[in-house]
Amino acid sequence: MSAYCSNSDLPAVAARLRAAKHLTIVSHAKPDGDAAGSVLALARALRSSGKRVDAFFSGVVDPNILALAQPGEVLLAPQTMPSAQSDLVVIVDTGAWSQLEPLQEYLRSMVGRIVGLDHHARGDAIADQRVVDCSMASATQLVVQLIDLLGVPLVVAGSPCKYSIAEALFVGLATDTGWFRFASADGRVFALASRLLECGVDKIALYQLLEENGRPVRLAAMARALSSLSYFLEGRIALMTVSFDDCQNSGAKSEDVGGLVNVPLTIGSIKMSVVLTEAEAGVTKASFRSKNNSEGVAEFDVNSFAARFGGGGHVLAAGAKFNMPLAEARAKLEHEFESLGAVTR
Numbered sequence: 001m002s003a004y005c006s007n008s009d010l011p012a013v014a015a016r017l018r019a020a021k022h023l024t025i026v027s028h029a030k031p032d033g034d035a036a037g038s039v040l041a042l043a044r045a046l047r048s049s050g051k052r053v054d055a056f057f058s059g060v061v062d063p064n065i066l067a068l069a070q071p072g073e074v075l076l077a078p079q080t081m082p083s084a085q086s087d088l089v090v091i092v093d094t095g096a097w098s099q100l101e102p103l104q105e106y107l108r109s110m111v112g113r114i115v116g117l118d119h120h121a122r123g124d125a126i127a128d129q130r131v132v133d134c135s136m137a138s139a140t141q142l143v144v145q146l147i148d149l150l151g152v153p154l155v156v157a158g159s160p161c162k163y164s165i166a167e168a169l170f171v172g173l174a175t176d177t178g179w180f181r182f183a184s185a186d187g188r189v190f191a192l193a194s195r196l197l198e199c200g201v202d203k204i205a206l207y208q209l210l211e212e213n214g215r216p217v218r219l220a221a222m223a224r225a226l227s228s229l230s231y232f233l234e235g236r237i238a239l240m241t242v243s244f245d246d247c248q249n250s251g252a253k254s255e256d257v258g259g260l261v262n263v264p265l266t267i268g269s270i271k272m273s274v275v276l277t278e279a280e281a282g283v284t285k286a287s288f289r290s291k292n293n294s295e296g297v298a299e300f301d302v303n304s305f306a307a308r309f310g311g312g313g314h315v316l317a318a319g320a321k322f323n324m325p326l327a328e329a330r331a332k333l334e335h336e337f338e339s340l341g342a343v344t345r
């Protein structure tokens with residue numbers, strides 16, 4: 001993989017957006033708050049400056065995330081595919097083929113007409129023009145700069161949208177920082193949060209929608225997952241598994257168990273938490289989380305760890321996908337835990 005970094009800057013990207021008439025905006029599959037917030041904020045800003053914009057969510061979409069959009073405001077891929085007639089595609093909050101599966105063929109057909117805005121450490125050469133800033137806690141911090149360059153206000157008077165551009169930006173900022181708890185929540189994050197709150201963001205409504213609106217099957221699935229808990233490296237690593245049968249029997253979908261991986265980190269001795277989920281037969285997804293030590297250094301760099309399995313993300317939060325059943329993925333993972341023990345103390 002070649003170095004994944006900026007080859008452009010935001011003013012140059014803004015100029016390219018201004019020149020386009022018909023834009024397509026996409027993000028990673030299974031959009032989280034940052035992916036959805038980035039897509040919605042940018043789409044609304046470009047529409048309000050007179051552009052034709054097709055905004056897409058792809059893969060499995062959590063109904064609470066979908067509720068951030070107005071009915072019909074975003075299209076769902078792969079059920080609907082973007083138009084090849086677009087002048088420009090903007091990819092936000094990812095640059096990795098592995099996260100863009102439902103759109104791969106489309107994106108390959110659009111080579112040379114793709115702009116990327118990302119804050120992840122790893123990615124591929126999909127966008128011919130990209131701005132990658134890993135110092136940003138959320139992609140919406142890049143999107144807001146672009147919107148400012150486009151000269152669009154963060155609250156558009158007379159907009160029919162239930163949530164404003166400012167609220168879409170806030171969702172990305174809040175969710176990617178664990179509602180402002182993570183180490184990534186630095187002064188710039190709070191400065192932007194302050195600006196967005198001044199725009200009238202309803203943070204209570206957003207918190208309730210995204211964090212307090214789960215289904216009861218969530219607790220049933222969590223109980224099963226907790227009963228699968230096992231420890232590695234003298235209790236420093238916690239592993240939970242959600243089997244295909246668990247998913248079938250509990251009726252829980254992947255969006256129902258969001259955040260499960262964070263639960264073991266509430267225990268002092270646990271420095272890394274991993275959840276393996278076989279939501280579809282023969283495909284096992286892994287979520288990795290770590291936390292900082294008292295010096296503010298990651299106990300485990302889960303971005304590099306996930307990269308051993310072809311995944312990635314951030315130092316404290318990453319994911320990977322194994323095209324194999326749960327038991328096989330688990331064996332691979334446990335083998336790598338052993339080598340972690342050898343290199344870290």
Ligand SMILES: [Mn+2]
Pocket residue numbers: 034035093119137138139176
């Ligand atoms: Mn993000």
